[in-house]
Amino acid sequence: xxxxxxxxxxxxxxxxxxxxxxxxxxxxxxxxxxxxxxxxxxxxxxxxxxxxxxxxxxxxxxxxxxxxxxxxxxxxxxxxxxxxxxxxxxxxxxxxxxxxxxxxxxxxxxxxxxxxxxxxxxxxxxxxxxxxxxxxxxxxxxxxxxxxxxxxxxxxxxxxxxxxxxxxxxxxxxxxxxxxxxxxxxxxxxxxxxxxxxxxxxxxxxxxxxxxxxxxxxxxxxxxxxxxxxxxxxxxxxxxxxxxxxxxxxxxxxxxxxxxxxxxxxxxxxxxxxxxxxxxxxxxxxxxxxxxxxxxxxxxxxxxxxxxxxxxxxxxxxxxxxxxxxxxxxxxxxxxxxxxxxxxxxxxxxxxxxxxxxxxxxxxxxxxxxxxxxxxxxxxxxxxxxxxxxxxxxxxxxxxxxxxxxxxxxxxxxxxxxxxxxxxxxxxxxxxxxxxxxxxxxxxxxxxxxxxxxxxxxxxxxxxxxxxxxxxxxxxxxx
Amino acid sequence: xxxxxxxxxxxxxxxxxxxxxxxxxxxxxxxxxxxxxxxxxxxxxxxxxxxxxxxxxxxxxxxxxxxxxxxxxxxxxxxxxxxxxxxxxxxxxxxxxxxxxxxxxxxxxxxxxxxxxxxxxxxxxxxxxxxxxxxxxxxxxxxxxxxxxxxxxxxxxxxxxxxxxxxxxxxxxxxxxxxxxxxxxxxxxxxxxxxxxxxxxxxxxxxxxxxxxxxxxxxxxxxxxxxxxxxxxxxxxxxxxxxxxxxxxxxxxxxxxxxxxxxxxxxxxxxxxxxxxxxxxxxxxxxxxxxxxxxxxxxxxxxxxxxxxxxxxxxxxxxxxxxxxxxxxxxxxxxxxxxxxxxxxxxxxxxxxxxxxxxxxxxxxxxxxxxxxxxxxxxxxxxxxxxxxxxxxxxxxxxxxxxxxxxxxxxxxxxxxxxxxxxxxxxxxxxxxxxxxxxxxxxxxxxxxxxxxxxxxxxxxxxxxxxxxxxxxxxxxxxxxxxxxxxx
Numbered sequence: 001x002x003x004x005x006x007x008x009x010x011x012x013x014x015x016x017x018x019x020x021x022x023x024x025x026x027x028x029x030x031x032x033x034x035x036x037x038x039x040x041x042x043x044x045x046x047x048x049x050x051x052x053x054x055x056x057x058x059x060x061x062x063x064x065x066x067x068x069x070x071x072x073x074x075x076x077x078x079x080x081x082x083x084x085x086x087x088x089x090x091x092x093x094x095x096x097x098x099x100x101x102x103x104x105x106x107x108x109x110x111x112x113x114x115x116x117x118x119x120x121x122x123x124x125x126x127x128x129x130x131x132x133x134x135x136x137x138x139x140x141x142x143x144x145x146x147x148x149x150x151x152x153x154x155x156x157x158x159x160x161x162x163x164x165x166x167x168x169x170x171x172x173x174x175x176x177x178x179x180x181x182x183x184x185x186x187x188x189x190x191x192x193x194x195x196x197x198x199x200x201x202x203x204x205x206x207x208x209x210x211x212x213x214x215x216x217x218x219x220x221x222x223x224x225x226x227x228x229x230x231x232x233x234x235x236x237x238x239x240x241x242x243x244x245x246x247x248x249x250x251x252x253x254x255x256x257x258x259x260x261x262x263x264x265x266x267x268x269x270x271x272x273x274x275x276x277x278x279x280x281x282x283x284x285x286x287x288x289x290x291x292x293x294x295x296x297x298x299x300x301x302x303x304x305x306x307x308x309x310x311x312x313x314x315x316x317x318x319x320x321x322x323x324x325x326x327x328x329x330x331x332x333x334x335x336x337x338x339x340x341x342x343x344x345x346x347x348x349x350x351x352x353x354x355x356x357x358x359x360x361x362x363x364x365x366x367x368x369x370x371x372x373x374x375x376x377x378x379x380x381x382x383x384x385x386x387x388x389x390x391x392x393x394x395x396x397x398x399x400x401x402x403x404x405x406x407x408x409x410x411x412x413x414x415x416x417x418x419x420x421x422x423x424x425x426x427x428x429x430x431x432x433x434x435x436x437x438x439x440x441x442x443x444x445x446x447x448x449x450x451x452x453x454x455x456x457x458x459x460x461x462x463x464x465x466x467x468x469x470x471x472x473x474x475x476x477x478x479x
Numbered sequence: 480x481x482x483x484x485x486x487x488x489x490x491x492x493x494x495x496x497x498x499x500x501x502x503x504x505x506x507x508x509x510x511x512x513x514x515x516x517x518x519x520x521x522x523x524x525x526x527x528x529x530x531x532x533x534x535x536x537x538x539x540x541x542x543x544x545x546x547x548x549x550x551x552x553x554x555x556x557x558x559x560x561x562x563x564x565x566x567x568x569x570x571x572x573x574x575x576x577x578x579x580x581x582x583x584x585x586x587x588x589x590x591x592x593x594x595x596x597x598x599x600x601x602x603x604x605x606x607x608x609x610x611x612x613x614x615x616x617x618x619x620x621x622x623x624x625x626x627x628x629x630x631x632x633x634x635x636x637x638x639x640x641x642x643x644x645x646x647x648x649x650x651x652x653x654x655x656x657x658x659x660x661x662x663x664x665x666x667x668x669x670x671x672x673x674x675x676x677x678x679x680x681x682x683x684x685x686x687x688x689x690x691x692x693x694x695x696x697x698x699x700x701x702x703x704x705x706x707x708x709x710x711x712x713x714x715x716x717x718x719x720x721x722x723x724x725x726x727x728x729x730x731x732x733x734x735x736x737x738x739x740x741x742x743x744x745x746x747x748x749x750x751x752x753x754x755x756x757x758x759x760x761x762x763x764x765x766x767x768x769x770x771x772x773x774x775x776x777x778x779x780x781x782x783x784x785x786x787x788x789x790x791x792x793x794x795x796x797x798x799x800x801x802x803x804x805x806x807x808x809x810x811x812x813x814x815x816x817x818x819x820x821x822x823x824x825x826x827x828x829x830x831x832x833x834x835x836x837x838x839x840x841x842x843x844x845x846x847x848x849x850x851x852x853x854x855x856x857x858x859x860x861x862x863x864x865x866x867x868x869x870x871x872x873x874x875x876x877x878x879x880x881x882x883x884x885x886x887x888x889x890x891x892x893x894x895x896x897x898x899x900x901x902x903x904x905x906x907x908x909x910x911x912x913x914x915x916x917x918x919x920x921x922x923x924x925x926x927x928x929x930x931x932x933x934x935x936x937x938x939x940x941x942x943x944x945x946x947x948x949x950x951x952x953x954x955x956x957x958x959x960x961x962x963x964x965x966x967x
């Protein structure tokens with residue numbers, strides 16, 4: 001995007017925590033929100049003589065991300081140490097892949113607000129360890145929580161293909177969705193499961209060289225990223241217009257003022273003394289392994305939307321809503337597989353189920369609803385066993401974990417379509433209401449309404465209205 | 480009861496336990512007494528753990544399970560092997576008081592079969608040194624001449640075995656730290672093939688070079704200990720999942736037809752002529768027994784020390800960063816902020832040699848130096864491996880001296896790091912190439928033992944032992960005893 005006479009260049013490095021069972025290099029569990037240092041062992045604490053063992057599942061999750069972003073999976077990876085001292089980094093090095101990233105040369109096709117599609121190239125992706133967390137207490141002490149230490153991350157490094165804060169926002173949103181559909185992470189921003197390092201520079205139009213870039217690290221909100229970039233774009237343009245020079249520096253985004261604040265000027269590159277991790281053997285990734293992971297990779301949101309429209313006859317907009325999360329889309333697929341009518345299943349999920357989730361502020365996987373129960377209810381409706389009105393009660397029940405068919409039976413929520421039973425009721429009602437028959441013959445439509453009301457009362461609401469209506473008209477004609 | 484380990488090898492001790500001639504408690508008690516009698520002069524131990532050892536011995540006696548040859552036998556551990564609940568310091572001030580909550584895998588394997596550790600032995604601080612003089616705590620004497628160094632870095636373990644305090648001990652070898660002290664003390668020491676023995680619980684100096692191995696008085700004893708400590712460990716992904724053979728299988732005394740290569744570089748400049756003569760005589764003995772002996776060349780040997788000191792110090796500089804005073808061990812007082820805590824703790828907690836290597840390694844890995852130092856050293860390492868591969872295409876073992884000299888005087892070289900580093904020239908290439916290397920006594924020069932080094936193909940410890948055993952049985956040098964033996 002242009003700001004005056006300048007064009008903007010943005011590159012993003014996105015870190016996503018991968019939700020493996022155990023950590024990248026130790027058997028400690030990966031779990032958010034537990035008591036400090038509960039999910040740790042001597043390896044996480046960097047005790048003397050302990051050794052890392054690489055988690056194969058984390059490598060496979062990384063491969064999933066690489067495949068989803070069309071990257072080439074490296075046939076040979078080795079681990080490297082990135083050395084620095086900090087209390088949240090107990091070994092004083094982070095295990096990463098600086099020389100042999102797991103994935104290279106990928107891309108993400110980003111749909112922009114005007115509907116055009118922009119391809120953002122992904123330079124490389126690598127698996128590495130997350131750090132622990134330092135907090136600084138009001139008591140003057142600093143506290144270290146190593147629960148997060150060693151959680152596997154996938155770092156996704158884009159090429160500087162992003163030209164505006166809006167594009168950056170769209171890229172992040174769609175990258176998040178792509179990651180969600182690999183099943184490797186829920187990418188919850190508020191839990192820091194997805195964080196972005198942002199690089200931005202501007203240059204006069206037509207200039208062949210990039211401007212000096214400014215870096216902002218660890219922003220865990222897409223809005224903050226956008227705001228920070230909007231501010232930076234303006235700030236840098238003002239500096240250049242007033243004849244100033246952009247310094248290579250690290251800045252911090254400050255939400256209350258929606259501005260960025262200088263943290264430090266970079267004079268040289270940090271020297272992390274990278275070198276091959278001698279405690280771990282290199283890993284060879286053959287085609288069979290890649291294929292196995294590809295086979296396990298869930299279908300992307302885009303592919304699912306296409307299939308919903310073409311195979312199931314779902315409206316494009318509905319297909320988009322159904323694929324906003326992997327959980328919803330998987331739930332929908334399972335419901336259809338369980339025998340539910342595709343359109344009815346879509347309507348329920350987009351309508352009543354979503355409303356339920358919003359009302360109770362919970363995720364789909366935290367409700368008691370199962371695809372089999374939802375499909376069971378829809379089948380009861382389709383078969384005419386229950387009315388759509390009765391279905392409202394059944395819906396409440398299945399949201400509380402009940403099995404739909406037995407619930408309907410137990411509560412007499414059964415529609416009666418048997419002609420023999422219906423005929424008995426119709427005959428009785430007609431015999432008792434000769435005046436209504438007269439009215440009907442005299443052309444008063446209202447009369448049928450009255451008769452149906454009587455029939456419903458008699459059947460305690462269980463008569464199938466469609467069937468009963470047709471039979472009533474037939475019987476009236478006979479009188 | 481007194482038990483003299485000069486008269487009893489592991490097999491003999493095992494039989495005594497099985498036949499109930501002695502109990503495990505007797506044996507443990509006798510070992511503790513042996514140490515009490517002699518450690519004033521040897522100073523091999525940093526700490527003994529008599530109470531725990533006797534408790535364990537009692538259990539073994541109750542169970543009467545002597546299914547492994549090491550069941551009930553006492554041993555000593557180098558102080559860089561983690562022992563659960565027992566102080567382990569790496570002979571460094573920075574780990575003073577540190578009690579691990581886990582056992583090293585080798586410790587676990589030994590205690591599982593009922594072997595009993597009686598204490599932790601002195602060593603160079605974090606295994607950095609060749610004389611055990613860089614220990615923060617004490618200096619250890621050579622078993623043959625107490626004015627001489629015991630070698631290092633596993634000097635305490637070597638002196639304890641050579642001095643008759645324990646029948647066997649474990650050490651670690653990164654550039655010669657088992658073989659050189661074994662040579663200086665006239666005993667048997669093996670650095671196994673890299674990956675043969677788990678490194679879990681070994682306080683890392685240089686991860687790509689470190690190996691744990693046994694010290695014993697005889698080759699057969701050595702093979703018996705390796706039988707128990709070798710094997711794949713799921714906690715060490717650099718450990719090998721190859722089958723562990725019986726390492727005693729080739730101990731026949733026969734070397735007929737064995738093809739021995741003798742590198743001319745191992746008898747070059749800096750090798751004491753008397754040491755060279757002694758080793759050549761030993762090789763001649765093997766030839767007389769039917770082995771074929773040819774001179775070969777390992778042309779890149781001369782670059783080994785330089786490459787080693789870059790790779791070792793680079794890895795060590797990273798491995799030792801964890802000692803920061805935050806979570807365990809020593810922490811400096813009166814610190815102003817985090818950086819001050821790091822600087823003061825590490826300045827006060829580490830000795831000169833450790834600091835020297837951290838600085839050398841930090842420099843070698845730094846952005847401006849990486850290509851010219853670390854990367855180049857890695858290339859030399861590849862060339863050294865190729866040198867060995869070429870020779871092993873035609874030979875079964877490579878034989879030469881273990882160290883260029885016999886043990887030197889305490890205090891003589893400690894202030895000359897370059898001389899100390901050069902003394903590793905014959906052992907270092909074996910670590911860089913990941914090969915098994917054994918030192919056995921080749922004879923004496925001026926009353927001090929000389930080491931014969933036998934280097935094998937990867938994972939072919941059995942042939943290395945075969946060679947050492949044949950020489951040992953023919954020379955009977957293990958029957959010679961230092962004066963300290965008279966104390967028992």
